[in-house]
Amino acid sequence: MTSYEVWTFAHIAAAIVWIGGAVVAQVFGILAKRSGDPARSASFGRDMAFIGPKVFLPSSLVVLVTGAILTEDGNWDWSEPFIWLGIVGWAIVAFTAFAFLTRAMGRAGARMASEGPSPEIAAEVERLVLLARVLILVLFAVVFVMVVKPGT
Amino acid sequence: MTWYTFLLFAHVSLAVIWVGGGLMMQFFGIRAQMSGDPSRFATLGEDIEWIANRVFIPASLLAFVSGVLLVVESDFYGFGDDWIVIGLALYATTFLAGLLFLGPESARVGKLTAEGSPEAGPRTLRLLLLSRLDLVLLFLMLYDMTVKPAFADAASILWGVAGAAVAAGLVYWRYRVALAQGPAAAGASS
Numbered sequence: 086m087t088s089y090e091v092w093t094f095a096h097i098a099a100a101i102v103w104i105g106g107a108v109v110a111q112v113f114g115i116l117a118k119r120s121g122d123p124a125r126s127a128s129f130g131r132d133m134a135f136i137g138p139k140v141f142l143p144s145s146l147v148v149l150v151t152g153a154i155l156t157e158d159g160n161w162d163w164s165e166p167f168i169w170l171g172i173v174g175w176a177i178v179a180f181t182a183f184a185f186l187t188r189a190m191g192r193a194g195a196r197m198a199s200e201g202p203s204p205e206i207a208a209e210v211e212r213l214v215l216l217a218r219v220l221i222l223v224l225f226a227v228v229f230v231m232v233v234k235p236g237t
Numbered sequence: 238m239t240w241y242t243f244l245l246f247a248h249v250s251l252a253v254i255w256v257g258g259g260l261m262m263q264f265f266g267i268r269a270q271m272s273g274d275p276s277r278f279a280t281l282g283e284d285i286e287w288i289a290n291r292v293f294i295p296a297s298l299l300a301f302v303s304g305v306l307l308v309v310e311s312d313f314y315g316f317g318d319d320w321i322v323i324g325l326a327l328y329a330t331t332f333l334a335g336l337l338f339l340g341p342e343s344a345r346v347g348k349l350t351a352e353g354s355p356e357a358g359p360r361t362l363r364l365l366l367l368s369r370l371d372l373v374l375l376f377l378m379l380y381d382m383t384v385k386p387a388f389a390d391a392a393s394i395l396w397g398v399a400g401a402a403v404a405a406g407l408v409y410w411r412y413r414v415a416l417a418q419g420p421a422a423a424g425a426s427s
Binding site: 132135136228 | 254259384390
C-alpha cells in the first residue's frame, strides 16, 4: 500500500461524506416539505444548521487538503485542468454553503419554529433548497472532472 | 470521454450517494434522538424506509451493475482479482443486510416508537448498532476499491481490517454505554 493510495482513500471517503450526505439531506428535506408539517420543516432546518458546520465543513476541508497532498504526492501538475477546475468548484460550493446557506437555513428553521409557517418563510426555504441543489450539481460536475480528468 | 470513464463516473457517483447517504441517515438519527421527541424518531423511521427503498437500494444495485460493467470493459481487471472478490463479498453482505433486515426493521421500529411500545427503545439501539456496523462495512469496501489489495499483500489487508475492527469496536462500545444508560438516554449518548 502506497501513501498515494491512503490519501486517495481519505480524499474519496471525505467526498462521499460531503456529497452523498448532501444528496440524502435533500431527500429528507423533500420528505419534510411533503409532510406539510411546519414543525418537521423547522426541525429539518435546524438539523441542517447543526450538520453543516459539524459534518459538511470538516469533510470539505479534508477533501481540499487531501486533494492538495495527492497533487504533490502523485507529481501532478497544478495547472492540470481537472485540478484547477476541482479547486474552483470546491471554492464556489464551500463558500456559498458554509458562509451563507447553512446559516440562512438555520435562521429560516428558527423563524418557522417561533413565528409559525408563512408564505414568506416558505418562499425563502424554497430558494435556499434550490440553491443547495445547484451546489450539489456543481459537486457532481467536480466528481465528473476528477474521474474523467480531461486534458490528461 | 470513453465508455469506461462514463461507467467509472456512474459507479463513483452511485457509491457516493449510497455510502454518504447512509452516513447522513446516522446523523439525522442522532439529531432525532437528541430531541427526545419520540414522534420525531417515528417519522425518521418511516423516512429511512422510504429513502432505503427509493434511493439506497437502486443506488447500490446500479453501483454493482456499473462495477460489473467496468470489469467487463476493462483490459486490466478481471473477476478473479483479489480486491474484486473481496468487494463482491462485502457488497453481497451489506446489500442483503439492508434489503432483508435494516430497511424493514427501521419501519417496524418507527411504528413501535409511535405506539409508545416499551420494546421500541432496545430495538432502536440494536437497529442503530447494526446500521452503523453496516456503514463500517461500506467504508471497508471503499478502502478495498481504492487500495485494491491482493491476498498476498498482507499489510494492506491487515490495515483495512484493523481500521474496520477499531471502528466496529467503537460502535459496539457506544451501544453498550447506551444500553447501560437505558434506551431513554440513548439520544444523549449517541
